[in-house]
Amino acid sequence: xxxxxxxxxxxxxxxxxxxxxxxxxxxxxxxxxxxxxxxxxxxxxxxxxxxxxxxxxxxxxxxxxxxxxxxxxxxxxxxxxxxxxxxxxxxxxxxxxxxxxxxxxxxxxxxxxxxxxxxxxxxxxxxxxxxxxxxxxxxxxxxxxxxxxxxxxxxxxxxxxxxxxxxxxxxxxxxxxxxxxxxxxxxxxxxxxxxxxx
Numbered sequence: 001x002x003x004x005x006x007x008x009x010x011x012x013x014x015x016x017x018x019x020x021x022x023x024x025x026x027x028x029x030x031x032x033x034x035x036x037x038x039x040x041x042x043x044x045x046x047x048x049x050x051x052x053x054x055x056x057x058x059x060x061x062x063x064x065x066x067x068x069x070x071x072x073x074x075x076x077x078x079x080x081x082x083x084x085x086x087x088x089x090x091x092x093x094x095x096x097x098x099x100x101x102x103x104x105x106x107x108x109x110x111x112x113x114x115x116x117x118x119x120x121x122x123x124x125x126x127x128x129x130x131x132x133x134x135x136x137x138x139x140x141x142x143x144x145x146x147x148x149x150x151x152x153x154x155x156x157x158x159x160x161x162x163x164x165x166x167x168x169x170x171x172x173x174x175x176x177x178x179x180x181x182x183x184x185x186x187x188x189x190x191x192x193x194x195x196x197x198x
Contacts (some may be wrong), residue, residue, distance in 0.1 A: 015087045038064045049089070056085035064111040064170070072104035079107060091124025099129075105181065106136075112174040113138045113185070113196050116155065120147035128166065136198040155187050155196070 006149045034044065059082045063074065076099040083094045094114065102110075110129065117127045117140040125142020153172045154160045177187055178198065186197045 020151070031043065032118055052085065052128075053089070055084065058088050060111065064115060065173070068135060070105070074102050074104050074107040076100045076102070092118065092121060093126045095126055098131035106124055108178060109174065109183075109198055110136060110138070111198055112170045112177065115170040116152075116174060116196060117194065119143055119151065120189075122146060134197065137181035138196045139193055140195070141155075141193045145190070145192060145194060146190050149189065152187050152194070155185050 022129045035048070049129050063079075063082065077175070077198045080096075081100040083096065084100075087094050091171070113136075114127060114129070117138050121142040121144070123142060123144045125140060125145070128139045128141075129187070130137050130139075148168075150161075151168055152166070154164075155175050157175060158179065162172045164172055175185060188195045
């Protein structure tokens with residue numbers, strides 16, 4: 001029964017992302033046509049930037065919250081493009097040189113981890129993604145590193161607390177997602193850095 005509910009949640013995420021991507025894409029195309037016809041100005045630039053950001057976020061959310069099959073692969077080029085489009089104009093920098101092609105479930109776990117790291121950097125900073133003998137490591141550093149201890153402790157619980165604000169759903173999804181695959185995550189919270197090992 002749990003598997004059915006989990007699949008239903010992923011289907012809902014996929015459906016929302018799918019249905020929103022078409023109208024946002026249409027807005028982006030319309031703005032491009034307006035620019036080609038000579039439309040300029042700060043207002044058009046603002047709308048263009050907002051549409052591009054919404055499109056990038058939808059792609060990120062589809063990867064993080066959408067449905068994935070066991071044999072599905074996410075290309076490194078797609079991951080790099082999503083991260084560039086989401087974070088290029090933000091206060092956050094993602095340092096992940098040349099992401100490799102990954103099984104969709106691994107990509108999904110890493111993006112959920114990235115969203116967790118975002119929470120610890122309210123004034124921006126850098127999230128570094130690397131891999132080693134023990135798996136993947138995400139490290140978040142910045143001028144102000146202030147992780148919510150309750151949220152970060154949730155990542156290491158066998159049965160994560162789901163009584164969270166919508167903006168923090170990744171802190172329940174990531175440990176649950178990993179547990180379904182027989183994995184866990186380890187996190188470390190410090191004054192200058194937080195890290196998450198998957």
